[in-house]
Amino acid sequence: MKKLLLAFCLFTTGVHAQSTDSVTIRKIYNEILTNSPSYEWLRELTQKVGPRLSGSEGAQKAVEWSKQLMEKEGFDRVFLQEVMVPHWVRGAKEVAYIRNGKQKITVPVAALGGSVATAPKGVEAQVIEVKSFQELRDLGPEKVKGKIVFYNRPMDPTKLNTFEAYAGAVEQRANGANEAGKLGAVGAIVRSMTTVLDDNPHTGGMRYATGVPLIPTAAISTNGAELLSKSLKENANLTFYFKQNCETLPDAKSYNVVGEIKGSEKPDEIIVVGGHLDSWDLAQGAHDDGSGCVQSIDVLRTFKALGIKPKRTLRAVMFMNEENGLRGGVGYADYAKKNNEKHIAAVESDNGGFTPRGFGIVGTAQQRAKVMPWKPLLAPYGLHEIGAGSGGADIGPLAQLGTVLFGFKPDSQRYFDFHHTGIDNFEAINKRELELGAASMTALVYLLDHYGL
Amino acid sequence: MKKLLLAFCLFTTGVHAQSTDSVTIRKIYNEILTNSPSYEWLRELTQKVGPRLSGSEGAQKAVEWSKQLMEKEGFDRVFLQEVMVPHWVRGAKEVAYIRNGKQKITVPVAALGGSVATAPKGVEAQVIEVKSFQELRDLGPEKVKGKIVFYNRPMDPTKLNTFEAYAGAVEQRANGANEAGKLGAVGAIVRSMTTVLDDNPHTGGMRYATGVPLIPTAAISTNGAELLSKSLKENANLTFYFKQNCETLPDAKSYNVVGEIKGSEKPDEIIVVGGHLDSWDLAQGAHDDGSGCVQSIDVLRTFKALGIKPKRTLRAVMFMNEENGLRGGVGYADYAKKNNEKHIAAVESDNGGFTPRGFGIVGTAQQRAKVMPWKPLLAPYGLHEIGAGSGGADIGPLAQLGTVLFGFKPDSQRYFDFHHTGIDNFEAINKRELELGAASMTALVYLLDHYGL
Ligand SMILES: [Zn+2]
Ligand SMILES: [Zn+2]
Numbered sequence: 001m002k003k004l005l006l007a008f009c010l011f012t013t014g015v016h017a018q019s020t021d022s023v024t025i026r027k028i029y030n031e032i033l034t035n036s037p038s039y040e041w042l043r044e045l046t047q048k049v050g051p052r053l054s055g056s057e058g059a060q061k062a063v064e065w066s067k068q069l070m071e072k073e074g075f076d077r078v079f080l081q082e083v084m085v086p087h088w089v090r091g092a093k094e095v096a097y098i099r100n101g102k103q104k105i106t107v108p109v110a111a112l113g114g115s116v117a118t119a120p121k122g123v124e125a126q127v128i129e130v131k132s133f134q135e136l137r138d139l140g141p142e143k144v145k146g147k148i149v150f151y152n153r154p155m156d157p158t159k160l161n162t163f164e165a166y167a168g169a170v171e172q173r174a175n176g177a178n179e180a181g182k183l184g185a186v187g188a189i190v191r192s193m194t195t196v197l198d199d200n201p202h203t204g205g206m207r208y209a210t211g212v213p214l215i216p217t218a219a220i221s222t223n224g225a226e227l228l229s230k231s232l233k234e235n236a237n238l239t240f241y242f243k244q245n246c247e248t249l250p251d252a253k254s255y256n257v258v259g260e261i262k263g264s265e266k267p268d269e270i271i272v273v274g275g276h277l278d279s280w281d282l283a284q285g286a287h288d289d290g291s292g293c294v295q296s297i298d299v300l301r302t303f304k305a306l307g308i309k310p311k312r313t314l315r316a317v318m319f320m321n322e323e324n325g326l327r328g329g330v331g332y333a334d335y336a337k338k339n340n341e342k343h344i345a346a347v348e349s350d351n352g353g354f355t356p357r358g359f360g361i362v363g364t365a366q367q368r369a370k371v372m373p374w375k376p377l378l379a380p381y382g383l384h385e386i387g388a389g390s391g392g393a394d395i396g397p398l399a400q401l402g403t404v405l406f407g408f409k410p411d412s413q414r415y416f417d418f419h420h421t422g423i424d425n426f427e428a429i430n431k432r433e434l435e436l437g438a439a440s441m442t443a444l445v446y447l448l449d450h451y452g453l
Numbered sequence: 454m455k456k457l458l459l460a461f462c463l464f465t466t467g468v469h470a471q472s473t474d475s476v477t478i479r480k481i482y483n484e485i486l487t488n489s490p491s492y493e494w495l496r497e498l499t500q501k502v503g504p505r506l507s508g509s510e511g512a513q514k515a516v517e518w519s520k521q522l523m524e525k526e527g528f529d530r531v532f533l534q535e536v537m538v539p540h541w542v543r544g545a546k547e548v549a550y551i552r553n554g555k556q557k558i559t560v561p562v563a564a565l566g567g568s569v570a571t572a573p574k575g576v577e578a579q580v581i582e583v584k585s586f587q588e589l590r591d592l593g594p595e596k597v598k599g600k601i602v603f604y605n606r607p608m609d610p611t612k613l614n615t616f617e618a619y620a621g622a623v624e625q626r627a628n629g630a631n632e633a634g635k636l637g638a639v640g641a642i643v644r645s646m647t648t649v650l651d652d653n654p655h656t657g658g659m660r661y662a663t664g665v666p667l668i669p670t671a672a673i674s675t676n677g678a679e680l681l682s683k684s685l686k687e688n689a690n691l692t693f694y695f696k697q698n699c700e701t702l703p704d705a706k707s708y709n710v711v712g713e714i715k716g717s718e719k720p721d722e723i724i725v726v727g728g729h730l731d732s733w734d735l736a737q738g739a740h741d742d743g744s745g746c747v748q749s750i751d752v753l754r755t756f757k758a759l760g761i762k763p764k765r766t767l768r769a770v771m772f773m774n775e776e777n778g779l780r781g782g783v784g785y786a787d788y789a790k791k792n793n794e795k796h797i798a799a800v801e802s803d804n805g806g807f808t809p810r811g812f813g814i815v816g817t818a819q820q821r822a823k824v825m826p827w828k829p830l831l832a833p834y835g836l837h838e839i840g841a842g843s844g845g846a847d848i849g850p851l852a853q854l855g856t857v858l859f860g861f862k863p864d865s866q867r868y869f870d871f872h873h874t875g876i877d878n879f880e881a882i883n884k885r886e887l888e889l890g891a892a893s894m895t896a897l898v899y900l901l902d903h904y905g906l
Binding site: 029157 | 483611889
């Protein structure tokens with residue numbers, strides 16, 4: 001009988017906790033959907049601060065802006081973590097055209113981050129179109145030497161999650177120049193990473209492997225890629241010209257920006273919520289990743305606004321240099337390790353400011369099982385996709401310290417319309433979608449803080 | 454042992470069926486995400502046909518366009534169903550301003566569909582702002598007489614589903630003029646139905662109750678509503694002026710457009726999939742409801758493209774006059790009844806061309822239970838919200854015939870950014886989101902056809 005009673009008590013306590021939690025989560029959503037300044041913060045970060053590639057003046061402004069914002073919000077502690085970051089600059093806008101007989105047809109390209117410049121007068125050569133590295137290797141050096149390699153494998157439109165389609169194509173951007181350079185190519189042009197047909201080249205990171213010739217590499221818009229491919233079918237001897245003026249300067253000093261609310265019961269257990277402060281240089285970095293930054297700050301603001309005193313220490317982290325080096329993410333984990341900090345969980349928002357779908361989890365089966373009872377609390381808010389998945393690039397290095405990682409998972413359908421292009425601007429953001437993301441993250445952080453892991 | 458064996462066989466058949474279904478559903482998504490012409494169809498319907506309010510030339514063009522399209526697609530039968538529809542015309546663009554002392558500040562308004570015009574020189578009067586009918590009634594006729602009533606209750610931003618917020622505010626638009634007219638007001642101005650603050654007035658239907666004075670009524674943009682409210686706080690004696698030139702002409706002849714694929718086994722059991730062909734006049738009606746029309750046609754196209762011969766008869770129905778009369782929906786059910794047609798299910802898409810979330814079901818608990826085993830087949834495609842809900846206005850009248858209704862449920866966050874405004878144009882549509890809607894509907898129709906209800 002005692003056992004039964006105990007079981008009953010546990011049961012009712014469980015019900016009570018769930019009901020308290022559901023009330024708190026409802027309050028979180030109400031607060032954010034009614035009072036969140038996140039959209040206005042994002043307006044400032046995107047329109048006033050603007051593009052903020054690592055090492056740029058914009059990145060430095062973003063560091064100062066986010067530090068001041070978190071100080072103004074009255075977090076318990078706001079501090080900078082110094083990191084040295086790559087400093088790549090695009091220089092003057094690129095020029096590219098297809099020369100087909102007497103025709104010269106201009107096409108939109110953008111140098112890939114990390115690429116070398118072309119010779120000052122540009123590079124012009126015949127073109128070899130391939131869909132895979134294997135296809136290129138099969139051609140061999142004699143067919144590739146002196147040519148421009150054109151990688152034209154599209155993102156697979158049948159993948160429901162566009163990040164899977166991205167993962168299936170992005171090696172062309174990341175390693176295309178290496179594979180082409182090894183075989184004697186003089187340049188590498190990569191179809192932009194999107195399923196949309198349009199005129200926006202999508203830049204993004206690449207890195208030269210050691211020992212390969214450093215050939216210039218650029219992204220071409222998908223319409224440009226379609227045109228080039230079609231033109232090659234008509235005239236295999238056409239030439240492609242491009243000129244880019246980018247340059248890698250010495251590493252620059254920069255910072256992660258961290259805002260903290262001290263835990264009231266277990267201050268030594270830390271929960272991180274973050275995004276990355278740097279962006280590519282072509283636009284304002286609204287979805288990538290201004291959204292994640294303002295959402296993360298809004299998580300801590302909301303705890304304060306609702307008077308929820310976290311048991312554990314909460315940190316909003318604006319990571320520097322996700323796009324072309326990950327020095328901020330690596331640096332943050334290094335600091336944590338050096339200072340013997342215990343990070344129980346880290347949540348990252350770096351998949352755009354779109355309508356929420358759920359969270360990916362990186363942790364053991366046991367740790368994931370701990371999260372499953374929370375699903376009914378989150379389902380009413382459209383958060384159905386909670387399970388093993390990806391965390392985020394910046395929080396990735398924390399996994400070595402045993403931290404459980406959570407990747408905020410908004411709907412992915414529109415992300416690659418904007419990613420790394422000139423149109424990833426404030427106008428691309430929907431206020432409600434941005435706020436729902438912040439509320440989803442706050443609800444998860446609330447549960448993580450309340451129940452631990 | 455026999456029983457056990459039988460159970461085992463049933464079990465494996467079940468598994469086999471599920472696995473065949475999942476393969477077919479995967480094929481449906483692949484086909485649509487790779488080959489669907491729905492986005493290009495929508496381009497034609499929105500940009501070439503354009504706005505298509507019931508009774509307009511655009512509506513007639515849309516009837517012909519959709520009939521020709523379905524004929525070209527080679528459906529077994531394409532036919533028109535005549536319906537008489539209301540014919541309301543806006544006339545010259547409205548003018549409105551706040552006169553505050555010597556200032557005249559223009560604000561964007563749009564006459565509500567069904568409203569009468571103002572006198573040719575417009576109407577100008579003092580303003581009574583209210584948030585509810587009760588508040589208005591409490592003021593009584595002496596305070597309302599000769600005034601313009603300004604309904605300013607916003608849509609509740611804390612509702613996760615924006616249609617709930619709409620449902621909580623739209624009586625102001627639908628019945629505001631009646632409630633104000635009864636108390637002697639000379640006009641009614643309604644805050645636009647959206648949570649966004651912007652300059653787009655949202656039109657929409659209203660209908661005069663019998664016996665009440667017919668006073669003119671218009672929607673004001675949310676920014677306009679905020680300004681008017683703020684100005685009234687400073688000067689309760691300011692006046693509001695508006696002039697509109699709309700008119701209700703005699704009912705016009707129009708049509709539902711129906712395309713059909715005959716069932717191979719149970720041709721007498723009909724499954725409808727549809728949207729409404731009419732739109733408001735301010736824009737191209739892309740989300741409302743061009744999307745639903747092209748998605749419905751794409752359902753039947755996809756069956757043909759994949760060589761899936763439906764057991765039951767499938768119909769794509771372009772309903773006429775959802776926006777201001779529902780004559781098409783009512784007429785369709787009347788035809789069905791008159792012809793003793795057996796409609797087992799009807800699926801409507803009229804909530805925008807956004808990323809899919811699920812389906813609302815209108816049917817008995819038993820009928821809904823029949824659908825539940827399909828959930829695991831649909832969940833991989835982001836369709837998690839399947840359960841009791843709304844069907845759709847046009848298919849609503851079929852409920853009387855025992856038809857189970859399914860409302861396609863896309864994400865609702867952005868719908869009221871566009872609904873009934875001048876910006877519900879083709880550019881507001883994302884191709885992948887539109888296609889995923891079509892694929893979701895095709896998958897559901899496939900299961901409905903395969904298993905019945
Ligand atoms: Zn990013
Ligand atoms: Zn509609």
